[in-house]
Amino acid sequence: MTTQTSNPMWHDSILGAIGNTPLVRLNRVTAGVPCTVLAKVEFLNPGGSVKDRIGLAMVEAAERDGSLKPGGTIVEGTSGNTGAGVALAAIAKGYRCIFTTTDKQSQEKIDVLRALGAEVIVCPTAVAPEDPRSYYSVARRLATEIPNAVYLNQYDNPANAEAHYATTGPELWDQTGGRITHFVATAGTGGTISGSTRYLKERNPALKVVGVDPFGSVYYKYFFTRHFDEDEIYPYVTEGVGEDILAGNMDFDLVDDYVRVTDRETMLMTRRLAKEEGLFVGQSCGMAVAGALQWLEAHAGELTPDDVVVILLPDSGFRYLRKTYNDQWMRDHGFLDQRLEITVGQVAAARPERAGLVSVNPADTLGDAIALMGERGISQLPVMDGGAVVGSLSENRILHVLLADPGARERAVGTIMAEPLPIVPSALHLEHLSTYLEREPGAVLVQDGGGVYTIITKSDLIGALALLSRDGQRVMKSGITE
Numbered sequence: 001m002t003t004q005t006s007n008p009m010w011h012d013s014i015l016g017a018i019g020n021t022p023l024v025r026l027n028r029v030t031a032g033v034p035c036t037v038l039a040k041v042e043f044l045n046p047g048g049s050v051k052d053r054i055g056l057a058m059v060e061a062a063e064r065d066g067s068l069k070p071g072g073t074i075v076e077g078t079s080g081n082t083g084a085g086v087a088l089a090a091i092a093k094g095y096r097c098i099f100t101t102t103d104k105q106s107q108e109k110i111d112v113l114r115a116l117g118a119e120v121i122v123c124p125t126a127v128a129p130e131d132p133r134s135y136y137s138v139a140r141r142l143a144t145e146i147p148n149a150v151y152l153n154q155y156d157n158p159a160n161a162e163a164h165y166a167t168t169g170p171e172l173w174d175q176t177g178g179r180i181t182h183f184v185a186t187a188g189t190g191g192t193i194s195g196s197t198r199y200l201k202e203r204n205p206a207l208k209v210v211g212v213d214p215f216g217s218v219y220y221k222y223f224f225t226r227h228f229d230e231d232e233i234y235p236y237v238t239e240g241v242g243e244d245i246l247a248g249n250m251d252f253d254l255v256d257d258y259v260r261v262t263d264r265e266t267m268l269m270t271r272r273l274a275k276e277e278g279l280f281v282g283q284s285c286g287m288a289v290a291g292a293l294q295w296l297e298a299h300a301g302e303l304t305p306d307d308v309v310v311i312l313l314p315d316s317g318f319r320y321l322r323k324t325y326n327d328q329w330m331r332d333h334g335f336l337d338q339r340l341e342i343t344v345g346q347v348a349a350a351r352p353e354r355a356g357l358v359s360v361n362p363a364d365t366l367g368d369a370i371a372l373m374g375e376r377g378i379s380q381l382p383v384m385d386g387g388a389v390v391g392s393l394s395e396n397r398i399l400h401v402l403l404a405d406p407g408a409r410e411r412a413v414g415t416i417m418a419e420p421l422p423i424v425p426s427a428l429h430l431e432h433l434s435t436y437l438e439r440e441p442g443a444v445l446v447q448d449g450g451g452v453y454t455i456i457t458k459s460d461l462i463g464a465l466a467l468l469s470r471d472g473q474r475v476m477k478s479g480i481t482e
């Protein structure tokens with residue numbers, strides 16, 4: 001009788017359990033999608049997120065290049081997940097960890113980092129990246145002040161994207177038997193999407209890659225224009241994704257299309273993934289799936305039953321128990337409020353006077369435009385040329401022009417008008433509308449089925465919300481009494 005020797009079934013440390021996460025088919029939230037849609041379930045990594053992959057890779061790269069020596073200190077800026085991955089590597093290899101994070105991140109993430117033995121410094125979110133108080137600046141400073149310390153800098157550290165090139169990409173290829181046709185992912189540092197895609201496109205250059213961004217991040221606009229627009233930056237709630245900087249690991253040339261998703265869509269889809277698919281995942285997972293479904297709906301005509309779409313789900317729902325999975329938090333942020341289901345078209349249709357759009361011609365004088373605005377009591381005017389929208393005038397614009405040139409009243413509108421007002425689809429939900437109206441010139445145009453334009457301003461939105469809340473109360477009251 002011979003003794004059977006089998007391969008050992010254990011890992012030498014928790015680091016061996018990183019990666020090789022499963023692909024799971026989405027069955028319910030994808031109803032109507034004419035192809036296979038799979039989720040790469042990264043919360044099954046030991047630290048609870050995709051970032052375990054880069055924690056280990058960046059620590060080992062720092063050991064190799066000599067910047068991290070035995071007994072050294074690792075400093076990193078993290079929204080929480082990278083910190084957990086780095087902390088696991090640090091525990092296995094005997095390093096001290098100091099992490100900087102922002103006050104936007106959930107308490108659960110900070111608790112996890114401390115549980116893993118790290119020191120955590122919470123910095124303000126609402127400061128510019130170059131501000132000395134930002135979590136980027138504090139991490140950089142600490143790494144220079146503390147002896148034998150290294151700043152890993154996941155944003156620009158090539159070991160980040162390399163880790164995904166070496167692990168995530170090959171896993172996606174092998175687990176689909178090379179059948180993956182579309183890859184959808186969110187981006188923060190860009191390591192996940194750039195590294196995985198670089199590998200996958202080497203295997204199949206026809207692969208389509210879609211990035212998903214939150215409203216309030218610079219990536220979406222940068223992808224389409226290659227212009228870093230600071231006006232795109234405003235606070236949003238979804239954690240870990242989108243940026244107010246261009247991270248070195250983000251390679252836009254590898255991405256084929258970009259979509260963006262509101263916080264509300266993100267939170268609601270995150271909850272649906274738990275309830276309908278049994279995937280208890282984090283916010284950016286809801287964002288990735290909401291973005292993927294948006295893209296798949298817009299491109300339904302191009303899809304075939306053989307297509308295999310993979311969406312990467314970065315982290316776990318346990319990190320958001322006091323946020324996305326808490327009803328009060330969801331209500332406080334308006335994410336459970338049905339009023340926002342109302343579309344711009346419905347607001348336009350409910351406007352008291354719909355007697356046609358008040359506009360001026362490029363050949364009219366500024367004086368004519370000012371008189372018209374005064375007569376109608378309006379603050380913005382579209383400029384139309386033979387039915388086409390060619391520009392706009394707002395009170396701010398007029399003031400600016402008159403201050404610079406008091407004789408400008410005689411000038412033709414066409415020489416001083418600003419960009420046309422954004423034209424939004426009538427199916428746009430109110431929450432998307434507010435992101436347009438918060439910016440100059442504070443108005444949009446919406447076109448109905450017959451091609452007729454209506455202007456929607458901030459005061460229209462306020463009026464619509466007030467009306468809806470009044471009607472909503474009436475409906476609620478009648479529901480109680482009947």
Ligand SMILES: Cc1ncc(COP(=O)(O)O)c(C=O)c1O
Binds near residue numbers: 082191239282284285
């Ligand atoms: C929850 C979550 N989702 C997505 C990402 C984005 O991943 P990447 O930095 O690889 O672009 C991060 C990054 O920190 C994250 O924490």
